[in-house]
Amino acid sequence: MIETFLGDAYISWVAVAHFLKYFVVSIVLMGLFLSIYTTITPCKEWVWSREGNKAAALSLSGSIFGFALPLTYAIFQSASIADLLVWSLIAGCVQLLMYGINSVIVRNFTEELHQGNVAVGLISFSFSISSGLLNAVCMTYSPAHGI
Helix, strand or coil, rough: CCEEEEECCEEHHHHHHHHHHHHHHHHHHHHHHHHHHHHCCCCCHHHHHHCCCCHHHHHHHHHHHHHHHHHHHHHHHHHHHHHHHHHHHHHHHHHHHHHHHHHHCCCCCHHHHCCCCCHHHHHHHHHHHHHHHHHHHHHHCCHCCCC
């Protein structure tokens, strides 16, 4: 293994290549998730956010963070890029499911977001982050869970 000395730390170039591989794949997955999410959902959260709509920005931010949480844990737990892809697919589906649940629970969800109802945006933000956190924690290969 080729190593370079930097101060008191050794950096393996193999580890750097591994980091870059997972980082690039993760950025692509984030972009893919956002593209799919904003295409499938009827809200125009990007447009509304650019117009200064805080409710839409909160809702979209929650979805981004709610996807990134399990993606982060999947990177930590995955045995391969294929494993990461499977878990990221699950994470994306969970976020879309939470959007659907928000739409059912909150009457006129899309209209409320469009009108800038920050309370609705915050509820959406909270649902997305909570589901992302639960999703991440459920991704385990722990012997304590019989896996």
